[in-house]
Amino acid sequence: MSESLNLRARVARALLPLLQQQGSLSSVLPNALSRAPERDRPLMQQICYGTMRFWFRYEALASLMLRKPFHPEEQDVQILLNSALYQLDQLQAPDHAVINETVEACKQIGKPWAGKLINAILRRFQREKSELLQQAQSLEGYRFNHPEWILAKLKHNWPECWQQILVANDLPPPMCLRVNLQRVDRDGYLRLLAAAGIEAVAGQHSAAAIYLNQPMAVDKLPQFSAGWVSVQDEAAQLAAELMSPAAGMRLLDACAAPGGKLCHLLEHQPQIDIEALELEPRRAVRIQENLQRLGLNAPVKIGDASDQEWWNKRPYDQILVDAPCSATGVIRRNPDIKLLRRNEDILTLAAQQLAILGNLWGMLKPGGTLVYATCSIFPQENERIIERFLRQQSDARLVPIEADWGIAREFGRQLFPQPTGHDGFFYARLARMQEA
Numbered sequence: 001m002s003e004s005l006n007l008r009a010r011v012a013r014a015l016l017p018l019l020q021q022q023g024s025l026s027s028v029l030p031n032a033l034s035r036a037p038e039r040d041r042p043l044m045q046q047i048c049y050g051t052m053r054f055w056f057r058y059e060a061l062a063s064l065m066l067r068k069p070f071h072p073e074e075q076d077v078q079i080l081l082n083s084a085l086y087q088l089d090q091l092q093a094p095d096h097a098v099i100n101e102t103v104e105a106c107k108q109i110g111k112p113w114a115g116k117l118i119n120a121i122l123r124r125f126q127r128e129k130s131e132l133l134q135q136a137q138s139l140e141g142y143r144f145n146h147p148e149w150i151l152a153k154l155k156h157n158w159p160e161c162w163q164q165i166l167v168a169n170d171l172p173p174p175m176c177l178r179v180n181l182q183r184v185d186r187d188g189y190l191r192l193l194a195a196a197g198i199e200a201v202a203g204q205h206s207a208a209a210i211y212l213n214q215p216m217a218v219d220k221l222p223q224f225s226a227g228w229v230s231v232q233d234e235a236a237q238l239a240a241e242l243m244s245p246a247a248g249m250r251l252l253d254a255c256a257a258p259g260g261k262l263c264h265l266l267e268h269q270p271q272i273d274i275e276a277l278e279l280e281p282r283r284a285v286r287i288q289e290n291l292q293r294l295g296l297n298a299p300v301k302i303g304d305a306s307d308q309e310w311w312n313k314r315p316y317d318q319i320l321v322d323a324p325c326s327a328t329g330v331i332r333r334n335p336d337i338k339l340l341r342r343n344e345d346i347l348t349l350a351a352q353q354l355a356i357l358g359n360l361w362g363m364l365k366p367g368g369t370l371v372y373a374t375c376s377i378f379p380q381e382n383e384r385i386i387e388r389f390l391r392q393q394s395d396a397r398l399v400p401i402e403a404d405w406g407i408a409r410e411f412g413r414q415l416f417p418q419p420t421g422h423d424g425f426f427y428a429r430l431a432r433m434q435e436a
């Protein structure tokens, strides 16, 4: 049955679980793409990402042309409509193809009644585009393209720069590489890229970072399978540099999958004894794959960083807590976050983050260092966690981070997503004081 679906109907089918909070782009799209004809896959991927990235914009625009909002059971029709408006407004595909296929897709998903409505709305958009776009400027959903709760939080917390954050969130993310400096220096790898005709520039903050001018498939990167290079955002690369462990140290990477920072730590200092901990067995498989490709070794434990069942009672010199978070610093990479996250998740996440920190603290040697990281841009998950933790833990001290990236906060350092640079991130460094 699904074999005969057209591309737009496939998009509606693929995205419906996201609207129902039952999947994410990264969990549903690979499977949906693999069932589509090969020639359709690049456009289908582009439409799925674009529809999610601009969901709130085109939902607002559509509301100008609808007499009443769609019923929850008609979310697949809303997907078809938002997605067609996105295509007519932003893609090069011919209008008639977008409209005809979307109307046909209504039948294919079992909603033939919607074809007439969608046809009328899309043709009206074709005729009155500039007036409608002008009118839509009065709607916050159209202007800011974010859910109200995220918008309110950003305005409240970052009155100086919330608009820049919104803009960066809606841009396609750059592809950033981390050069394995054990294999090749950064200039050497830049030369390899140039020889292969791949345009790229060095990052500004991490010594191993390279930005590609255009994203590309990893298997086309020189020496990728030989482990010379990995894909990792530049902000994420700062963890290893902040920790800079000495040879012989014993480390824990407490929330480790898929292993990006773990592998970077081992590339940075191969003579460390580092354990990886991950709650989800399926995600832990990714750690093993990355270690293997890079020719690295580390024991990977499955366990919960907020309990001690997995711990062998040997304390650590350094601990990295790359905590589960709202991922609001990486919305441009995962635009579906805007639909999947809820305001109430932030309180739950903050409780988890504090529980993980409190539990791991006892595993750190006196004199040891813990780095707390998130890819969130909400203070509730970042500086407020560190503030609350320092109030609870009398032997914890904040070690300020002097750096040329992000902005200094009272309790840590915050990075915001940069249009052609790093993602949004947060770091704080804590030391456990020596016993008196």
Ligand SMILES: C[S@@+](CC[C@H](N)C(=O)[O-])C[C@H]1O[C@@H](n2cnc3c(N)ncnc32)[C@H](O)[C@@H]1O
Binding pocket: 236, 254, 255, 256, 257, 258, 259, 260, 261, 262, 277, 278, 279, 280, 283, 303, 304, 305, 306, 322, 323, 324, 325, 356
């Ligand atoms: C932000 S990701 C880590 C990214 C990773 N450090 C890297 O650089 O590739 C957070 C990870 O923590 C895991 N996680 C969530 N809660 C956890 C817990 N209580 N204990 C251990 N791991 C947890 C998640 O499954 C997820 O893989």
